[in-house]
Amino acid sequence: QVQLVESGGGLVQAGGSLGLSCAASGRSVSRNVMGWYRQASGKQRELVALIAGGGVTNYADSVKGRFTISRDSAKNMVYLQMNNLKPEDTAVYYCHALPIYWGRGTQVTVSS
Secondary structure (H helix, E strand, C coil): CCEEEEECCEEEECCCCEEEEEEEECCCCCCCCEEEEEECCCCCCEEEEEECCCCCEEECCCCCCCEEEEEECCCCEEEEEECCCCHHHCEEEEEEECCCEECCCEEEEEEC
16 A cells, blocks of 8 residues: 655745645555646646656646656655646646555645
């Protein structure tokens, strides 16, 4: 079993930055593909970014050039640095250890 706990969400003005963290426990996730997903109110959950064990990354088109996913396998942590935030980035952000483990999410609100 893997437990994931997100932190770092909050309220920020458009153009600002936030950094999210995901702490994994229970076992090492160094070999898991890890991802950040988000779900805005009334919308489906969508992929934001993925990072493989070897560090290869993939991003949704909407966040390319603004968000950066990273991981620290020694600390069992995954991060999402979000820059130049837009109101449309407002959502609950979830950490995901593929294929089945999810965190409970952290709210990110971007004001215009």
